[in-house]
Amino acid sequence: MSQQDSIFEERRGAMTGLAYRMLGSRADAEDVVQDAWIRWRGVAAGEVANPAGFLNKVVTRLCLDRLKSARARREVYVGEWLPEPVVDDDHERLGEDLSVAFLLALERLTPLERAAFLLHDVFDLPFAEVAKTLGRGEAACRQLAARAREHVKAGKPRYRPTAEEEQRLTSAFLTAALSGDESLLRGILAQDVVLHADGGGVVSANLNPVSGLEKAVRLLMGIKKKWPAPEGTTARLARINGAPGIVLSHDGVVFQTMGLEIADGRIAAVYTMRNPQKLARLNS
Structure with missing residues (x-):
């Protein structure tokens, strides 16, 4: 396995987790990661100084593109829309906090609010990196994340059962x-x-x-x-x-x-x- 392939595989779980939270669909998340792989293979080895930042940016923008059509489909969706379930140990590869209540809270955000919140609050990216990913200023990204945080906080379960x-x-x-x-x-x-x-x-x-x-x-x-x-x-x-x-x-x-x-x-x-x-x- 080449170094370029190894870098991508090391990031695969995080990328899939980000895309799943953005889209609410494991199948769509895997499609996005596959598209990111094609773009990654088109980059010359050593050309990207920050591979994680590059891949986060690619995945986020692919998700934002998909959300445009996804929102249109959900407007005509029959009944209540719920995210595709992640069963058993699969959630460990995608990171913590995949609760349905949390994902539904994300659904109530705008795509940019969702992206800013996930990148900063869930995946710990500094706002300078979030700004580059979203093509917005740092102050605007801070506002997006702050608005999202209030909505998400209200929707997250506070009780931890034994x-x-x-x-x-x-x-x-x-x-x-x-x-x-x-x-x-x-x-x-x-x-x-x-x-x-x-x-x-x-x-x-x-x-x-x-x-x-x-x-x-x-x-x-x-x-x-x-x-x-x-x-x-x-x-x-x-x-x-x-x-x-x-x-x-x-x-x-x-x-x-x-x-x-x-x-x-x-x-x-x-x-x-x-x-x-x-x-x-x-x-x-």
């Missing part, structure tokens, strides 16, 4: 959801629980978030009665975007993931992914 708490609540939720145990559901869901789901208009899923214990229980019980899991369904506990969750498969094909957000000993949010396009990576 491993025992995660195991107990995730196992109980799986049991309750599959068996239709209403009393068990009421014992583990928070009063202000929110159920999110993404079917992408391809498969059935609630189109809008469902908030509150009573509505959540009615929805989950209704799903159990009207759409019971098909015979041959298997379920396993997993890490989804670094949080506890469940992966459901039928005949070896993943058809649903459920990520849980836990707060104060209860399940505060459930993020259900049913869109097969966003689950394709798990079946490849």
